Each structure stands twice: as C-alpha cells, then as structure tokens.
Amino acid sequence: MDSPLDGTTFAVTTRALAKRFGRQTALDALDLQVPKGAVYVLAGANGAGKSTLLRVLLNLVRPDAGGVEVLGLDPCRSGAQVRARIGYVPEGPESGCGWMPVGRFLAHHAVYFPTWDPDYAARLSRALEIRPERRLSHLSKGQARRVQLVTALAHRPPLLLLDEPTDGLDPVARDEVLGLLSEHLADTGCTVVVSTHLVHEVERIADHLGVLRAGRLVAQTSRDRLAAMLRTYRAEGPDGWVGPPDLSGVLQRRGHGREIQWTVWGDEREVVERIVRSGGTVRDVARLPLDEAVLTLLRSKDLP
Amino acid sequence: MNVVINPAEARPIYLQIMDEVRRALVVGTLTSEDPLPSVRHLAGELRVNPNTVAQAYRELEREGVVYVRRGQGTFIADRGSVDLDRGILARGVAERALLDAHRHGIGVDDLLGAIRRAAGSQGDSMRTETE
Numbered sequence: 001m002d003s004p005l006d007g008t009t010f011a012v013t014t015r016a017l018a019k020r021f022g023r024q025t026a027l028d029a030l031d032l033q034v035p036k037g038a039v040y041v042l043a044g045a046n047g048a049g050k051s052t053l054l055r056v057l058l059n060l061v062r063p064d065a066g067g068v069e070v071l072g073l074d075p076c077r078s079g080a081q082v083r084a085r086i087g088y089v090p091e092g093p094e095s096g097c098g099w100m101p102v103g104r105f106l107a108h109h110a111v112y113f114p115t116w117d118p119d120y121a122a123r124l125s126r127a128l129e130i131r132p133e134r135r136l137s138h139l140s141k142g143q144a145r146r147v148q149l150v151t152a153l154a155h156r157p158p159l160l161l162l163d164e165p166t167d168g169l170d171p172v173a174r175d176e177v178l179g180l181l182s183e184h185l186a187d188t189g190c191t192v193v194v195s196t197h198l199v200h201e202v203e204r205i206a207d208h209l210g211v212l213r214a215g216r217l218v219a220q221t222s223r224d225r226l227a228a229m230l231r232t233y234r235a236e237g238p239d240g241w242v243g244p245p246d247l248s249g250v251l252q253r254r255g256h257g258r259e260i261q262w263t264v265w266g267d268e269r270e271v272v273e274r275i276v277r278s279g280g281t282v283r284d285v286a287r288l289p290l291d292e293a294v295l296t297l298l299r300s301k302d303l304p
Numbered sequence: 305m306n307v308v309i310n311p312a313e314a315r316p317i318y319l320q321i322m323d324e325v326r327r328a329l330v331v332g333t334l335t336s337e338d339p340l341p342s343v344r345h346l347a348g349e350l351r352v353n354p355n356t357v358a359q360a361y362r363e364l365e366r367e368g369v370v371y372v373r374r375g376q377g378t379f380i381a382d383r384g385s386v387d388l389d390r391g392i393l394a395r396g397v398a399e400r401a402l403l404d405a406h407r408h409g410i411g412v413d414d415l416l417g418a419i420r421r422a423a424g425s426q427g428d429s430m431r432t433e434t435e
Contacts, residue, residue, distance in 0.1 A: 039353055178351040186344035186354035204311050205353045227316065234407075284407045287314045 010069075011036045011159055011191035012057060017066035019052055019215075026052045028215040030066070034193055035222075039185065039205050042195040043294045044212035050195035051091045053212070054161045057193075058083055071159055084113065087152030087190075091163040093144045094136065102139070102147055103132030106154075113155035121154035127180060128173065141168030149177060153184055162194040166201050174201065181205060199291040206290060211297045219297045227287050230296070233271055234261045235280035244278035247271065251300040263288070263296050305334050305341075309350055317352055321360035323396065325369065326389040329380065336382035340370060 012034035019027040027049050034040045042050050055061040057070050059079035068075055075082045097105055106125070110116040125132070128146040136144065145168050152160060166174045182205060185192070194202055209226060211219040221229075230251075236259045237243070243253075249266035260280070264271050272282050288296065305328040309320045328334035340346075343361065347354035361378050364370045369389070371381045405415040 037355075175351065179348045182351055182354060183344055183348040186347050204317070204351050207353055207355060283409070284403075289312060 009036045010034060011038070011071060012040075012193065013067075013069045014053075014056075015067040017053075017056065017068060018064050019049075019056060019061065020064055025215050027056070027063070030215070030217050031220075032210065032217060033220065034191060035208065036191055037189055038208045038222075039192045039194065039202075040208040040210060041199060041202055041206040041290075042193055042210050042212060043199050043298075044195075044197065045298070046197055048212040049215040050212055051163050054088075054163050054193065054195060057161060058086060058088060085157050085159060087155065087157040087160045089145070089148045089152045089160075089162045089165050091167075093139075093141070094148070098135065098137030100136050101132060102130060102134050102136060105136055105147065106132070106150060109151045110154070113157075115157075116155045118154075120156070121150055124150045124153060124180065127176060142170060142173060145169055146173065146177075149180075153180070156184075156188050156190070158188075158190050160190055160192045160194075162192065164196055165194060166196070166198065178202075178205065199294050200289070203290045209290070209294070211294055213298055223290075226290075226293060229265050229267075230263070230288055230293055231268060231271075232261060232263045232284070232286050232288060233275060233282060234259065234284040234286075235275045235282045236260075237278070237280040241279055243280060244274040247274055251296050305338075307341075307346060307350060309352070311352075317350075318356050318360040318363065321346075321350075321357060322364055323393060325360075325364055326393050329369070329386045330390045330393060334380055336380050338380045339376075340378040340380070342377060 010033050012032060014030055014032040017027055017030040017032070018025075030053070032053070042053065044050050052061055056063050056068060057075060059075035059082060062076065070082050071085055073082050094105075097108070100108065106121060110118065110121070128150065130143070130146050130150065134143070136147070139147065145165070149165060152162065166177060169177060181192075184190070185205070194206075196202055199206075207223045209219065209221055209223065210217055235243070239258065241258060241260075243260050243262070247262065247264065249264050250262050251265060252263040254261045262271075268285060272285065275282050305325070307321060307324045309317055309324070311317060313320065325334065325340065340361065341349070343354050343357045347357045350357070361370065365372060365378070368381055368383065370378050372378050401415065401419075402412070405411070410418075
C-alpha cells in the first residue's frame with residue numbers, strides 16, 4: 001500500500017519472504033521495510049505470523065523462499081553476527097536455564113555481548129524490581145518478561161526485536177517499561193520492531209505500522225502517512241441518498257438512515273469533494289486511533 | 305511546567321506538547337530564559353517516542369518560542385509578551401469548538417450565543433482570565 005520514501009535507509013528488509021510449516025502457510029510474499037531508527041509496530045492477530053517473522057530475522061527459523069537483510073547482513077549466512085547486534089525479547093520463556101538464579105543468568109548472558117553495560121543492567125534491574133537471587137523457573141510470566149527486557153536492552157544493540165514485550169506485565173510494570181524504552185530510544189536512537197496484538201499499549205512510541213494477516217503484510221506505512229490518509233467521514237444527505245458512486249479506497253461503510261459513515265484511505269479534500277458533489281453534508285472528519293486503524297485494516301477485504 | 309497529553313485525542317502528540325509549552329507561557333509557569341525539560345526526560349516521563357518531543361521542540365524553535373543553547377538544552381526565548389501565544393491557543397480552542405459545533409449541526413451564531421450564556425452562568429471564576 002505504501003512505497004518507501006526516497007533516501008530512507010532500512011535496518012530490516014525482506015523480499016518475497018515465504019515460510020511454511022507443513023501445509024500451514026506462516027509467511028507469504030512478505031516485503032517488510034523497517035526504516036533505520038523507527039519504532040515499527042507489527043500488529044496482527046495471534047497466529048498471524050508475527051513471531052515467525054521475528055525468528056526469521058534472527059535466523060532461528062529458516063525461510064523457504066525470499067531475501068532477508070538485517071543491519072546490512074544476511075541472517076542466513078551471518079546468523080551469529082546478526083544476533084550479536086540484536087536485543088531480542090522472545091515470545092515465551094527461555095528454556096534450559098530454569099535452574100539458574102536471575103543474577104547468574106544475567107552474568108551468563110553478558111559474556112556473549114562485548115558492549116554489555118553492567119551499570120545499565122543494574123539500573124534496569126532496579127527499575128524493574130528484579131530480584132537476582134530468584135531462580136528463573138520460579139518466576140511468574142511477568143517477572144520473566146522483565147529479565148528478558150534487561151537482557152535485550154543492556155548491551156545497547158542497534159536493533160531491538162520485541163515479541164509481545166508487555167505480555168504478562170501488570171499495568172504499573174507496563175508503564176515503567178514504556179518509560180524505560182522511551183529513555184533507551186533517546187539514548188541510543190536504535191531501531192525497534194515490536195510485535196503486539198494489543199496495539200494501544202505501544203501507541204505512544206510507535207512511528208511505523210505493519211499489519212499482518214494470515215502471513216501477509218496487508219498494510220505498511222509511517223504513522224504520519226497513516227494519519228494523513230486514513231480517516232472516517234460522517235455525512236448526511238437527502239432521502240434515499242446513498243453517497244457518491246465514485247468513492248475509492250473505502251475500507252468500511254456504515255449507514256444509519258440518511259447518515260452514512262465511511263472509513264476511507266485517500267486524500268481528505270478529494271473525499272469530501274466527492275461526498276459534497278453527491279449531495280451530502282460532511283459533518284465530521286476524524287483520524288482513527290492506532291488500534292482502530294489496525295482493526296479496520298485487518299477487517300477490510302479489499303485494501304487500497 | 306507540567307506537560308499533560310492525551311494520546312487518545314485526534315491531535316498529533318507533538319502539537320499537544322507545543323500547546324502545553326504555550327499554555328505554560330500564557331499562565332505564567334514558564335517565562336523567558338527558563339529551560340525546557342530535556343527530550344530524554346520528557347519522553348521518558350510521557351512515555352512517548354523521543355522523536356515526537358524533538359519534533360515539538362524543533363517546531364517551537366522555528367516559531368521563535370524557544371531557542372537552543374548548544375550543549376546546554378532548550379530555553380524559552382524572550383519575545384516581550386505572550387499575546388501571540390495566547391492568540392494561537394485561542395484560535396486552536398475556537399477551531400476545535402467550531403468543528404464540534406458543526407458536527408452537532410450548530411452554526412457559528414448559535415455557538416457564540418451559547419458560549420456567552422455559559423460564561424455568564426459560570427460567574428466570576430472563569431471571567432477573570434480576560435479582564
């Protein structure tokens with residue numbers, strides 16, 4: 001739906017990426033473009049392919065077809081180098097380290113990353129109220145999430161891949177994590193890809209959006225372009241009025257008597273002009289909050 | 305200055321931050337040569353993308369409301385009076401009220417009349433602002 005801006009450099013791109021698990025299509029003809037320095041929210045239902053996509057970028061899953069470039073490298077050839085430059089919060093808990101106390105796990109993690117900053121790790125651990133003496137296997141989902149966030153951030157990687165980072169966190173911890181992420185972004189200017197099915201939780205920091213449906217990227221755009229192009233229009237007209245016949249880019253149409261509401265991807269002036277020309281009075285033109293925009297894009301059958 | 309934003313509002317967050325700085329000038333909680341919070345600090349406090357705060361500060365600098373002292377931060381510029389900022393805020397309030405009125409099928413005259421009547425019945429607490 002969107003072409004990249006000229007001169008944009010990308011931290012992550014995929015080209016015609018495809019992955020199947022048996023007969024199940026996980027990713028299909030996927031062209032992901034994450035600009036350098038962006039906070040790219042990957043939205044979609046559970047099972048849409050978000051986690052698989054992130055795992056392909058880390059070369060934890062091998063794609064069946066297509067090209068992948070992460071920070072200028074091909075993860076299939078340079079998996080270890082790519083992973084060393086990524087902070088990753090996986091979907092589920094770490095397996096195999098359950099017996100380790102948290103402090104030991106962090107120390108174990110640190111040796112893999114030359115840029116690990118022990119002071120920063122300690123500061124993050126304090127802010128997230130992590131107790132180093134607890135065993136990993138005894139942690140709740142939310143506590144394990146906090147430890148994973150420390151391991152992802154403490155080496156200040158140029159790329160963060162966060163798979164449902166707020167999953168399992170209580171509201172206070174979620175708020176704390178968002179604050180830490182904002183500061184981390186200000187300090188590092190790193191690129192972030194954050195997958196979530198709860199878009200409103202990351203709405204404040206997101207500046208790019210990709211919408212995944214059944215393994216396909218049905219929309220990919222900057223927030224600015226989304227705000228400019230996707231709007232709802234509410235208008236009323238004379239008896240029997242059905243609106244303009246030539247309205248393109250309609251994602252949703254709702255009618256109540258002589259009042260009709262459209263959600264349209266298009267130029268506002270042109271849309272309003274067409275509604276007025278067909279005899280309607282436009283009452284309201286509104287932007288959509290990010291989560292509603294995602295819902296609309298996920299539901300619409302024909303995308304512009 | 306205490307910056308409050310509402311992400312659910314349709315207005316972009318950077319515009320809301322700009323208005324909050326202007327509001328602080330108009331009500332007098334910020335005055336010339338006062339420092340603004342750092343981009344990092346305000347982004348962390350509001351839990352927003354630091355680029356959004358930086359964009360607000362950039363726009364305010366372009367409009368001459370603030371200036372940047374290299375290595376020290378962003379400061380309120382001395383422009384003599386805050387009339388201009390009050391005018392810009394008032395215009396924003398008016399535009400939002402007009403849009404809301406139009407949405408409800410209310411014309412400009414009806415809106416103005418209703419504002420005067422509402423202000424009259426609210427008494428002195430709100431009127432002192434303008435006198």
